[in-house]
Amino acid sequence: MSVSNHPPLPETRERLLQVAVTAFGQRDYDGVSTREIVEAAEANISAISYHFGGKRGLYLATVEYLAEQFHKQMAPRLEEIRQALEASDAQACADLLCEFLGGFVELLLAGEHGESAPGIIFREQHRPTDAYDILYRKLLQPMHETLTALVACYRGESRESHSAMLMAHALLGQGVIFRIGRTTLLKRLGKTAYTRADIKQLKRHLSGYCRWLLDAPHLAEDVIP
Amino acid sequence: MSVSNHPPLPETRERLLQVAVTAFGQRDYDGVSTREIVEAAEANISAISYHFGGKRGLYLATVEYLAEQFHKQMAPRLEEIRQALEASDAQACADLLCEFLGGFVELLLAGEHGESAPGIIFREQHRPTDAYDILYRKLLQPMHETLTALVACYRGESRESHSAMLMAHALLGQGVIFRIGRTTLLKRLGKTAYTRADIKQLKRHLSGYCRWLLDAPHLAEDVIP
DNA sequence: CCAATTCAAACAAACGTTTGACTGAATCCC
DNA sequence: GGGATTCAGTCAAACGTTTGTTTGAATTGG
Numbered sequence: 001m002s003v004s005n006h007p008p009l010p011e012t013r014e015r016l017l018q019v020a021v022t023a024f025g026q027r028d029y030d031g032v033s034t035r036e037i038v039e040a041a042e043a044n045i046s047a048i049s050y051h052f053g054g055k056r057g058l059y060l061a062t063v064e065y066l067a068e069q070f071h072k073q074m075a076p077r078l079e080e081i082r083q084a085l086e087a088s089d090a091q092a093c094a095d096l097l098c099e100f101l102g103g104f105v106e107l108l109l110a111g112e113h114g115e116s117a118p119g120i121i122f123r124e125q126h127r128p129t130d131a132y133d134i135l136y137r138k139l140l141q142p143m144h145e146t147l148t149a150l151v152a153c154y155r156g157e158s159r160e161s162h163s164a165m166l167m168a169h170a171l172l173g174q175g176v177i178f179r180i181g182r183t184t185l186l187k188r189l190g191k192t193a194y195t196r197a198d199i200k201q202l203k204r205h206l207s208g209y210c211r212w213l214l215d216a217p218h219l220a221e222d223v224i225p
Numbered sequence: 226m227s228v229s230n231h232p233p234l235p236e237t238r239e240r241l242l243q244v245a246v247t248a249f250g251q252r253d254y255d256g257v258s259t260r261e262i263v264e265a266a267e268a269n270i271s272a273i274s275y276h277f278g279g280k281r282g283l284y285l286a287t288v289e290y291l292a293e294q295f296h297k298q299m300a301p302r303l304e305e306i307r308q309a310l311e312a313s314d315a316q317a318c319a320d321l322l323c324e325f326l327g328g329f330v331e332l333l334l335a336g337e338h339g340e341s342a343p344g345i346i347f348r349e350q351h352r353p354t355d356a357y358d359i360l361y362r363k364l365l366q367p368m369h370e371t372l373t374a375l376v377a378c379y380r381g382e383s384r385e386s387h388s389a390m391l392m393a394h395a396l397l398g399q400g401v402i403f404r405i406g407r408t409t410l411l412k413r414l415g416k417t418a419y420t421r422a423d424i425k426q427l428k429r430h431l432s433g434y435c436r437w438l439l440d441a442p443h444l445a446e447d448v449i450p
Numbered sequence: 451c452c453a454a455t456t457c458a459a460a461c462a463a464a465c466g467t468t469t470g471a472c473t474g475a476a477t478c479c480c
Numbered sequence: 481g482g483g484a485t486t487c488a489g490t491c492a493a494a495c496g497t498t499t500g501t502t503t504g505a506a507t508t509g510g
Contacts, residue, residue, distance in 0.1 A: 174399055270492090469494075480495105
């Protein structure tokens with residue numbers, strides 16, 4: 001059942017959510033048992049049914065919780081961008097885009113939810129459930145739309161422009177892949193973790209890539225009108 | 226003598242592997258039940274223990290099977306590249322790199338194992354098990370090393386060059402992200418599947434990106450010697 | 451005292467695995 | 481050459497464990 005969230009939250013409910021975020025971040029829905037969660041959260045087995053109506057309810061609440069937490073970390077920048085978009089200054093759009101991408105990979109590679117969020121997001125992308133709608137509405141769509149608007153503004157296109165969407169996706173993806181493919185890349189490099197210098201270098205790359213892509217023609221032609 | 230009324234089924238072991246590839250490709254280890262597999266494969270429940278020693282054994286065999294199948298589809302091109310690398314012609318390296326990336330996204334977006342392979346690979350990258358070693362040795366390492374060699378050759382660097390590895394990763398990743406983030410991108414575009422024109426456009430983008438990246442300085446400086 | 455919350459215990463269902471009987475074809479030995 | 485034996489493979493049935501969920505009593509706090 002629905003519970004109002006902003007007045008003082010029951011302690012147990014919050015503990016369950018925090019534990020569930022890391023659990024579902026590492027393993028998938030079937031790989032996480034309810035008993036494992038309540039033990040880690042020092043709660044009783046029936047607390048899940050009581051607070052969330054069941055395991056599925058806990059999972060959905062967890063995804064929503066994560067999406068909000070993650071979005072909150074980007075909210076100031078997204079708002080700043082929305083206001084700047086009014087001015088419609090192409091050069092400023094490019095700058096904001098680079099800056100946002102830098103902050104984004106920072107979250108992915110060194111942020112608080114960098115270990116749990118990718119697991120859930122990429123699993124729901126691969127095999128969408130009810131939870132994907134939450135993820136899309138609260139996190140993916142706002143982010144994707146904002147970046148698309150920046151690209152479109154720079155290029156003097158509509159926010160519905162497919163080429164702007166493709167470029168926004170390509171840019172986001174270029175950052176994301178260093179989180180997803182982390183295991184293999186680190187193994188190739190002979191490292192066990194990214195250093196600050198690595199992240200800095202990646203940011204420089206993203207910045208350079210961004211400025212090149214915005215003027216590149218390859219993704220610019222919408223093949224289907 | 227008795228004539229078979231049905232077309233001859235593959236041996237039980239093979240049938241189990243084929244079913245397991247698609248099953249483990251869609252859901253994760255705990256999300257797939259042994260009974261579900263044997264039913265789809267028209268085999269008996271104890272066939273898994275008999276042929277693979279258990280569910281875990283089936284999973285490992287499935288990953289190996291998939292890695293080999295997928296690698297086989299790229300083998301001719303990889304071999305062609307290895308031979309061309311002897312010549313050490315920079316321009317030829319760039320061409321081969323673009324060509325390989327094009328074939329790679331073709332496999333990911335429209336290939337036979339494009340639906341199952343990514344699920345397994347990205348899951349094992351996120352949370353490596355014994356199966357990741359198989360995947361790395363039989364698929365990821367050969368591919369990554371070959372691309373790194375091409376980059377290194379073009380740039381006149383060593384095959385151990387970190388900057389070459391980073392560039393190879395960035396290039397592969399730029400293709401991969403259009404498979405991983407497919408759900409969200411298609412939703413933004415208002416489509417339900419990529420068209421041939423989309424794939425063609427993506428290939429053009431990858432080609433352009435590749436030629437820009439090879440001469441770009443941002444990933445070129447190895448921060449740590 | 452009452453409503454909200456927690457608790458130990460039990461529930462049926464699904465899980466991976468094991469068992470022992472059974473098959474058909476190849477191999478053996480007299 | 482033919483009955484006995486072996487062996488890989490299949491099958492239905494049952495195993496014990498873990499799963500998510502439910503129950504009803506106990507506890508807590510306003």
